[in-house]
Amino acid sequence: MPVPSPSATSRAVITGASSGIGMELARALAARGHSLILVARRGDVLEELAAELHRQHGVTVEVRAVDLSEPTSVEVLAxxxxxxxxxxxxxNAGIATFGPVSELDADYERAQVLLNVNAVHDLTLAVLPQMVARRSGGILMVGSTAGNMPIPNNATYAATKAFVNTFSESLRGEVSGQGVHVTLLAPGPVRTQTPSADEASIVDKMVPDFLWHSSAKVAEMSLDALSHNKMRVVPGTLSKAMSVAGGYSPRAVVAPIVGGFYRKLGG
Incomplete structure (x- = not known):
């Protein structure tokens, strides 16, 4: 059974919809006829996107300017x-940090867990019972290949994505046969466009152009995978390599190598 067809009463929810993969998921879903609820902190960006999607596709688009690292806000939204x-x-919403945990801002590390883990869990718990009752629904989890292995200097992010990866595949097993699709997206480096030399971050400079994937292409691949109820979609050469390394290489060997690379990302 495919994911639910668009209807006047149903909504597709995208968190982190103000940029990157989230924005492209919104565009792709609107192009497929789905009315939307867009969630992110930057309400002005969401309003512009909502107007664009309504103008181009005639769908209803609601905006929720919410900080998903705030438990009270998540409770209201859920x-x-x-x-x-x-x-x-x-x-889709998530943040990452790079560098030794002992040197990072503790409040921001806590916010990262609240956003990457707690909000994902709470919003899923809010919608899953109705999907099971209708025997119809789709949940796309944006995890990461970083969640497949220990990554020094990216420790909090890797740990939060390990939760998302495992939660997604465990949940999929629970709802198998109940009409609810659960797909895990585990992307590598993704961007909307190649930055200029002045705009390039340290990540842009360290990762070769051929290893980057288009966020628009990743969004389309993800929705196609969700429609076909695939367990996991891993776009890009680097993400596939990290998945293999995380699954089959000794962690004592992989962790120092990957950790050294991520320490450089922390500057």
Whole structure:
């Protein structure tokens, strides 16, 4: 059974919709006829995107300017979603840090866990019962190949994505045969466009252009995978290599190598 078809009452939810993969997921879902609820902190960006999608595709687009690292805000949003007809949930919002945990801002590390783990868990719990009851729904989890292995100097992010990866595949096993699709997206480096020399970050400079994947292409691949109820989609050469390394290489060997690379990303 495919994911639910668009309807006047149903909504597809995308978190982290103000940029990158989240914005492209919104565009791709709107092009497929789905009305949307866009979630991110930057309300002005979401309003511009909502106007664009309504103008181009005629779909209804609602905006929720919410910081998902704030538990109270997540609680309110989850309560709303539990009472709405949510056909698709794209748990995309997330942040990352680089460098030794002992040298990083502790409050920001805690916020990273609240956003990458708690918000994903809470929003999924809010919509899953209705999907199971309808025997129809789709949940796209944006995890990461970073969640497949220990990564010194990226420790909090890697740990949070390990949760997302495992939660996604465990949940998939629970709802198998109940009409609910659960797909894990585990991307490598993704960007919307190649930056200029002045705009390039240290990540842009260290990762060769051929290893980057288009966020628009990743969004389309992800939605196609969700439609076909694939367990995991891993776009790009680097992400596939990291998946293999995380699954089959000795961690004592891989961790120092990958950790050295990520320390450089922390400057």
């Amino acid at each position: 309560a709303e979603f539990a009472g709405r007809e949510i056909s698709i949930l794209c748990n």
